[in-house]
Amino acid sequence: MYIPTLADMLVAHERIKPYIHRTPVLTSSYINDLVGAELFFKCENLQKAGAFKARGASNAVFGLSDEEAAKGVATHSSGNHGTCLSYAAGRRGIPCTVVMPRTAPQAKKDAVQGYGGRVVECEPSTSSREAVFAEVVAETGAEFVHPYNDPRVIAGQGTCSKELIEQVEGLDAMIAPIGGGGMVSGTCLTLSNLAPQIKIYAAEPDQADDAARSFRAGHIIADDAPDTVADGLKVPLKDLTWHFVQNHVTDILTCSEDEIVDAMKLIWKRMKIVMEPSSAVPLATILKNKETFAGRRVGVIITGGNVDLDKLPWQSN
Amino acid sequence: MYIPTLADMLVAHERIKPYIHRTPVLTSSYINDLVGAELFFKCENLQKAGAFKARGASNAVFGLSDEEAAKGVATHSSGNHGTCLSYAAGRRGIPCTVVMPRTAPQAKKDAVQGYGGRVVECEPSTSSREAVFAEVVAETGAEFVHPYNDPRVIAGQGTCSKELIEQVEGLDAMIAPIGGGGMVSGTCLTLSNLAPQIKIYAAEPDQADDAARSFRAGHIIADDAPDTVADGLKVPLKDLTWHFVQNHVTDILTCSEDEIVDAMKLIWKRMKIVMEPSSAVPLATILKNKETFAGRRVGVIITGGNVDLDKLPWQSN
Numbered sequence: 064m065y066i067p068t069l070a071d072m073l074v075a076h077e078r079i080k081p082y083i084h085r086t087p088v089l090t091s092s093y094i095n096d097l098v099g100a101e102l103f104f105k106c107e108n109l110q111k112a113g114a115f116k117a118r119g120a121s122n123a124v125f126g127l128s129d130e131e132a133a134k135g136v137a138t139h140s141s142g143n144h145g146t147c148l149s150y151a152a153g154r155r156g157i158p159c160t161v162v163m164p165r166t167a168p169q170a171k172k173d174a175v176q177g178y179g180g181r182v183v184e185c186e187p188s189t190s191s192r193e194a195v196f197a198e199v200v201a202e203t204g205a206e207f208v209h210p211y212n213d214p215r216v217i218a219g220q221g222t223c224s225k226e227l228i229e230q231v232e233g234l235d236a237m238i239a240p241i242g243g244g245g246m247v248s249g250t251c252l253t254l255s256n257l258a259p260q261i262k263i264y265a266a267e268p269d270q271a272d273d274a275a276r277s278f279r280a281g282h283i284i285a286d287d288a289p290d291t292v293a294d295g296l297k298v299p300l301k302d303l304t305w306h307f308v309q310n311h312v313t314d315i316l317t318c319s320e321d322e323i324v325d326a327m328k329l330i331w332k333r334m335k336i337v338m339e340p341s342s343a344v345p346l347a348t349i350l351k352n353k354e355t356f357a358g359r360r361v362g363v364i365i366t367g368g369n370v371d372l373d374k375l376p377w378q379s380n
Numbered sequence: 381m382y383i384p385t386l387a388d389m390l391v392a393h394e395r396i397k398p399y400i401h402r403t404p405v406l407t408s409s410y411i412n413d414l415v416g417a418e419l420f421f422k423c424e425n426l427q428k429a430g431a432f433k434a435r436g437a438s439n440a441v442f443g444l445s446d447e448e449a450a451k452g453v454a455t456h457s458s459g460n461h462g463t464c465l466s467y468a469a470g471r472r473g474i475p476c477t478v479v480m481p482r483t484a485p486q487a488k489k490d491a492v493q494g495y496g497g498r499v500v501e502c503e504p505s506t507s508s509r510e511a512v513f514a515e516v517v518a519e520t521g522a523e524f525v526h527p528y529n530d531p532r533v534i535a536g537q538g539t540c541s542k543e544l545i546e547q548v549e550g551l552d553a554m555i556a557p558i559g560g561g562g563m564v565s566g567t568c569l570t571l572s573n574l575a576p577q578i579k580i581y582a583a584e585p586d587q588a589d590d591a592a593r594s595f596r597a598g599h600i601i602a603d604d605a606p607d608t609v610a611d612g613l614k615v616p617l618k619d620l621t622w623h624f625v626q627n628h629v630t631d632i633l634t635c636s637e638d639e640i641v642d643a644m645k646l647i648w649k650r651m652k653i654v655m656e657p658s659s660a661v662p663l664a665t666i667l668k669n670k671e672t673f674a675g676r677r678v679g680v681i682i683t684g685g686n687v688d689l690d691k692l693p694w695q696s697n
Contacts, residue, residue: 087404092428108652109653111409113652328689331654332689335425335653335654336652336653336654337654368652372649372692372694373695375689375692377690378695
């Protein structure tokens with residue numbers, strides 16, 4: 064297992080700069096008053112392809128040799144990683160294949176194809192996904208870019224917190240949602256080296272709290288088919304992300320489905336940004352744990368903005 | 381009629397800086413490709429109180445002498461101006477009264493009260509509004525701040541295009557929605573002095589096209605009860621805003637209701653920002669008049685983000 068270093072993250076940032084936005088940091092006096100802390104929202108929903116995953120995907124794609132790149136890249140993801148890998152491959156002009164369950168929403172397939180990627184469907188089971196993915200790799204020789212358990216991806220995600228500490232001085236803490244742990248690991252990589260005084264928190268839905276339970280148990284526990292409105296956070300930790308979480312995270316906080324939806328609507332309403340349910344989990348946990356953050360300056364990573372505008376979660380509530 | 385000057389706008393900017401955000405400028409490669417031009421969106425939906433009107437209102441409020449300020453400010457507006465005047469008055473710690481039809485949405489009344497302002501209800505008629513408003517002023521001695529036909533307000537709105545030309549070099553054109561013409565007048569004030577090479581366009585719904593008809597006729601024509609999803613744009617031009625429009629606007633472009641809703645959804649989907657229908661009118665007209673903007677660098681003012689999240693216009697379509 065290769066553990067990415069500070070140097071990998073710094074190289075990643077130089078490499079991906081032409082292909083990503085340096086996203087703005089927004090604040091809301093109203094939310095600060097509500098929380099009793101100063102929150103600085105790093106808006107990766109405004110990132111290329113609508114998610115922070117454009118960072119890790121671009122680092123993986125643009126780090127390939129020309130020979131490797133010619134064969135293209137491949138992944139299995141029905142979420143933002145698939146879209147962002149397709150985006151990055153499109154920018155480099157190389158093929159990208161994304162294996163996705165045939166039951167995935169059409170909008171997700173369209174998003175991959177919109178950036179020039181190819182969607183290959185599998186049955187909605189792990190065995191089918193693995194078999195179909197193996198076929199794709201055997202046929203194309205494409206480089207597999209895992210959604211999070213990949214040092215290139217983690218180094219890329221680490222560029223987000225690097226920007227945030229450049230944009231906002233004197234942060235006491237930073238918080239990001241945790242699913243597989245790619246963003247949190249990148250944050251750990253960057254802050255443990257560049258700003259070890261900043262405490263790192265992760266935020267997770269009660270209904271997909273495998274990372275919180277792993278953290279307390281001291282070993283990885285995977286959930287069995289978790290179900291949450293924060294659909295980007297259903298995946299489990301893997302060895303590389305577990306390494307970072309175990310060594311550098313101060314705590315993993317959790318919250319209910321209703322708290323996620325309320326926090327999401329609060330951000331839309333007061334901050335005027337479109338973001339997905341997963342991105343609301345940090346604020347939901349801050350509102351639930353005000354004493355932990357009272358009077359502190361807290362960086363909050365808004366991870367993505369890809370949401371179905373025809374079906375907003377508070378409208379079915 | 382006092383016509384505000386460049387000096388008024390520059391003084392306004394220094395005066396209001398502590399109370400407003402220098403809002404970010406966002407871009408979308410997808411939308412640029414669609415339009416065939418380079419668009420730079422100035423995001424006043426991310427402004428304090430959710431609208432550019434925080435600029436003009438803050439300039440009026442903070443320009444008062446202590447003696448005047450002590451009596452407070454008042455206006456009649458069921459839109460963003462009422463909310464923003466309440467915001468500015470709250471920041472100065474002075475009273476604010478907003479006269480509003482009793483039929484106005486509760487959310488609008490809540491917004492004024494949320495910033496500490498007082499709502500006084502009138503019947504939904506011009507005569508009742510005028511009578512009630514006169515009473516409020518007689519009782520309180522409050523300073524009337526008109527939503528747009530006020531030199532202090534126009535000077536304040538002009539700070540938006542000042543920031544935009546500082547943030548983006550080499551603009552060829554700028555476009556903003558037009559209702560009463562406050563933002564367009566502020567833009568004319570600033571650009572005619574600081575960047576006269578930048579052409580100024582205004583954008584208006586077909587169903588409330590009084591400014592476009594006035595512009596062609598050469599005198600103010602007021603609509604009779606216009607009805608449009610872009611509810612911020614129903615009010616007519618007045619003498620002061622007509623002065624700027626007549627002298628400095630290159631053209632006023634119009635579009636249909638469906639085009640407004642489509643452009644609004646496109647911006648939400650691709651740019652991940654929450655903005656109100658009025659703010660989508662410029663992009664709708666650009667999409668309809670691509671040849672006018674082809675290959676040009678265009679500043680687009682997103683005027684506000686105050687929208688009912690439970691009732692989005694594409695969901696009733």
